[in-house]
Amino acid sequence: MKVRQVIMGVACAGLVATAIYASKAQAADDIYVPLFTYRTGPYANSGIPIANGMHDYLTMLNERDGGIGGVKLNVEECETGYDTKKGVECWESVKSKNPTVVNPFSTGITLQLIPKASVDKIPILSMAYGLSAAAVGKDFPWVFNPPATYWDGLSMIIKYIGEKEGGLAKLKGKTIGYIFLDAGYGREPIPLLEQLAKDYGFNVKLYPVAGKEMQDQSSQWLSVRRDRPNWMVMWGWGAMNPTAVKRASENGYPMDHFIGVWWSGSDDDARGGGKAAKGYLALNFSGLGSNYPAIQDIKKYVVDKGKSQVEKDKFADTFYNRGVYNTVLVAEAIRNAQKLTGKKVVVGEDVRRGLETLHITEARWKELGFPGFAGPLTGISCADHSGHQGAYMQQWDGDKWVKVSNLIEPMKDKVEPLLQDAAKEYVDKATGWPKRTEACDKAM
Amino acid sequence: MDILYSIFIDPFVQMAQAPDLFVQTLWDGLVGGMLYALIALGFVLIFKASGVFNFAQGIMVVFAALTLVGLHDAGVPAFLALLITIAVMFALAFTVERVVLRPLVNQPDIILFMATFGITYFLIGFGEYVFGGDPKVMPVEDFGLEKGAYNIKMLGGLVSLQKLDIVAVIVASAMVAGLGVFFSKTRIGRALRAVADSHSAALSVGISLEQIWVIVWFAAGLVALVTGIFWGARSDVSFALEVIALKALPVLILGGFTSIPGAIAGGLIIGVGEKLAEFYWGPLVGGGTDAWFAYVIALVFLLFRPQGLFGEKIIERI
Numbered sequence: 111m112k113v114r115q116v117i118m119g120v121a122c123a124g125l126v127a128t129a130i131y132a133s134k135a136q137a138a139d140d141i142y143v144p145l146f147t148y149r150t151g152p153y154a155n156s157g158i159p160i161a162n163g164m165h166d167y168l169t170m171l172n173e174r175d176g177g178i179g180g181v182k183l184n185v186e187e188c189e190t191g192y193d194t195k196k197g198v199e200c201w202e203s204v205k206s207k208n209p210t211v212v213n214p215f216s217t218g219i220t221l222q223l224i225p226k227a228s229v230d231k232i233p234i235l236s237m238a239y240g241l242s243a244a245a246v247g248k249d250f251p252w253v254f255n256p257p258a259t260y261w262d263g264l265s266m267i268i269k270y271i272g273e274k275e276g277g278l279a280k281l282k283g284k285t286i287g288y289i290f291l292d293a294g295y296g297r298e299p300i301p302l303l304e305q306l307a308k309d310y311g312f313n314v315k316l317y318p319v320a321g322k323e324m325q326d327q328s329s330q331w332l333s334v335r336r337d338r339p340n341w342m343v344m345w346g347w348g349a350m351n352p353t354a355v356k357r358a359s360e361n362g363y364p365m366d367h368f369i370g371v372w373w374s375g376s377d378d379d380a381r382g383g384g385k386a387a388k389g390y391l392a393l394n395f396s397g398l399g400s401n402y403p404a405i406q407d408i409k410k411y412v413v414d415k416g417k418s419q420v421e422k423d424k425f426a427d428t429f430y431n432r433g434v435y436n437t438v439l440v441a442e443a444i445r446n447a448q449k450l451t452g453k454k455v456v457v458g459e460d461v462r463r464g465l466e467t468l469h470i471t472e473a474r475w476k477e478l479g480f481p482g483f484a485g486p487l488t489g490i491s492c493a494d495h496s497g498h499q500g501a502y503m504q505q506w507d508g509d510k511w512v513k514v515s516n517l518i519e520p521m522k523d524k525v526e527p528l529l530q531d532a533a534k535e536y537v538d539k540a541t542g543w544p545k546r547t548e549a550c551d552k553a554m
Numbered sequence: 555m556d557i558l559y560s561i562f563i564d565p566f567v568q569m570a571q572a573p574d575l576f577v578q579t580l581w582d583g584l585v586g587g588m589l590y591a592l593i594a595l596g597f598v599l600i601f602k603a604s605g606v607f608n609f610a611q612g613i614m615v616v617f618a619a620l621t622l623v624g625l626h627d628a629g630v631p632a633f634l635a636l637l638i639t640i641a642v643m644f645a646l647a648f649t650v651e652r653v654v655l656r657p658l659v660n661q662p663d664i665i666l667f668m669a670t671f672g673i674t675y676f677l678i679g680f681g682e683y684v685f686g687g688d689p690k691v692m693p694v695e696d697f698g699l700e701k702g703a704y705n706i707k708m709l710g711g712l713v714s715l716q717k718l719d720i721v722a723v724i725v726a727s728a729m730v731a732g733l734g735v736f737f738s739k740t741r742i743g744r745a746l747r748a749v750a751d752s753h754s755a756a757l758s759v760g761i762s763l764e765q766i767w768v769i770v771w772f773a774a775g776l777v778a779l780v781t782g783i784f785w786g787a788r789s790d791v792s793f794a795l796e797v798i799a800l801k802a803l804p805v806l807i808l809g810g811f812t813s814i815p816g817a818i819a820g821g822l823i824i825g826v827g828e829k830l831a832e833f834y835w836g837p838l839v840g841g842g843t844d845a846w847f848a849y850v851i852a853l854v855f856l857l858f859r860p861q862g863l864f865g866e867k868i869i870e871r872i
Binding site: 329 | 572575578579582585586678682686687688689691703714716785788789790792793794795796797798800801828829832833836837840841842844845
């Protein structure tokens with residue numbers, strides 16, 4: 111056989127295989143759940159455990175329950191590398207396959223996709239990240255950011271600091287340093303931080319960290335040494351987190367006065383700092399460890415059967431469980447959509463309604479096999495796409511994270527007016543932003 | 555007036571008021587600068603031998619560090635893992651010469667440059683396939699290196715010298731000096747300069763182009779390994795390390811693409827300059843100056859010396 115014939119044969123086989131694969135993805139007998147993940151690139155240390163958690167929970171539902179409502183889930187990952195351009199490419203590649211929901215897992219990607227969501231009729235679930243103002247459901251009917259926005263998270267941290275200082279009034283004259291990834295994600299909470307500084311009379315010092323400085327940060331931490339802030343707050347991601355934890359301990363910063371947002375509190379973030387990182391604090395809203403029936407089911411049906419990419423010693427790590435939490439919301443939204451529409455195979459428009467009616471009580475968490483895994487998610491409505499739920503503080507004990515507080519509720523009275531203003535500003539700036547026409551369903 | 559005071563007076567008042575912090579800033583700049591110089595050196599070696607900007611230098615840092623840590627995590631003793639990693643870097647240099655460079659002899663530089671893109675993406679994919687994307691901890695203690703710091707009371711304050719940083723400076727200095735001597739005083743060094751001037755002329759006088767390329771790619775691999783060890787110890791070993799290669803670009807602009815002393819001087823000027831700028835002038839513009847200030851320094855130098863500090867003067871017939 112001539113080489114040319116072999117090449118043509120391989121090319122034809124490839125085309126046929128692609129066509130079969132594409133038709134399978136669009137098949138009408140399954141529910142298509144694309145997962146935007148990043149297992150590669152500079153942010154892979156944060157992306158991998160989340161990707162594993164999301165993938166494994168949905169796979170477990172397929173293996174244990176045969177999917178949702180008797181319909182198999184077609185789970186497909188699209189690698190973004192935490193790169194906004196690639197994220198948009200992923201959107202373009204999945205939108206024709208009737209996706210139920212997109213989880214961008216990047217604030218930068220989320221910001222790019224928000225205008226596309228209502229056009230392509232695909233809801234965006236930006237779980238506790240993305241545009242805080244997207245919590246305003248009347249302006250952003252296709253975007254959801256439960257269980258809390260970044261602004262909620264920041265207000266929880268300020269509340270926690272206030273409590274430790276003996277009351278919010280005692281913050282007057284204190285200095286709070288804010289070290290952040292100098293990108294849309296890290297800059298997102300700054301307006302609220304400045305507002306709270308005015309309200310409570312504390313000073314703010316900003317320490318931006320550019321993406322290519324993530325693994326150095328010596329200038330920032332030297333500035334911290336000079337400015338001596340009473341507390342440090344971090345909005346870090348990827349390699350920035352473990353580096354910051356190391357630099358803080360090297361510079362002798364008191365680790366129990368250093369608090370990360372929920373995206374700066376993975377096991378890998380603190381593990382590299384080891385014993386020296388003892389005392390480091392971070393917010394969390396998903397459970398710690400594997401002592402939950404549903405997590406054990408993931409182990410039984412997915413991990414032990416070799417259907418997961420998770421390393422055995424990283425199973426049920428903090429960010430793995432965060433990925434699980436994300437897909438519990440997806441699964442619940444799909445169930446709601448099936449109930450609301452009476453259809454078995456649901457698509458984006460249906461699942462948007464399912465997300466808007468999310469209602470996970472303590473009893474429901476238990477029923478799902480996650481007793482005590484997370485706080486109730488009962489605040490979502492057509493008007494409120496976040497729910498503004500609380501999170502708890504976890505602390506690194508040198509080997510593992512330990513829960514050290516009850517749920518801290520956000521300062522809703524401070525956050526809500528700013529959210530409304532920010533949403534209005536966004537809509538005013540975006541020429542021709544569509545008015546909400548979607549009907550409102552009752553909570554399930 | 556306030557702004558002028560903040561720019562021209564206040565930083566120097568701060569230096570006088572807290573000289574310990576000034577010394578600390580200089581030290582941090584020196585450590586960063588030596589590590590930048592090390593990265594730049596990898597680029598310079600290959601550029602000297604082939605006239606090609608090696609886009610793959612950053613991923614070589616990651617690949618070397620991941621190989622070392624991966625072997626160690628698999629149970630190989632630290633020093634044996636180090637030796638095996640050195641052998642792997644040699645094998646990489648040999649393979650690059652055989653598979654990529656040899657077929658491209660006498661091709662335009664842009665072709666060789668694009669080939670280094672190919673090497674980069676191959677190593678990213680291969681590295682992720684073999685080692686995964688999870689971050690790994692550099693086992694510094696197993697190499698006999700101590701963590702912790704020497705806290706020296708001086709100038710009315712405290713200067714903290716991380717033990718790992720001290721070792722990094724010593725090793726980087728020794729490596730830079732050793733490579734400098736090797737490439738300037740030995741036959742191989744002279745051959746390297748001949749190859750850099752013209753591939754065909756070097757071939758015509760009996761210099762083995764293949765041998766020279768293997769040697770410089772291997773030397774660049776060793777530099778990448780040392781860089782990976784010390785940057786990996788400062789943070790984690792992950793694919794994020796690739797980004798630090800970008801720090802070498804202003805160093806190369808400043809020091810010239812063909813000068814080993816230039817890489818050192820450029821690294822130190824950039825390292826110290828960006829740390830001083832961020833610490834004393836950064837707050838005036840909201841911080842974050844270290845992302846771009848290095849380029850400002852490099853561009854200012856370029857105004858006066860377009861070929862860089864130690865780069866060869868460009869003389870061309872017109």
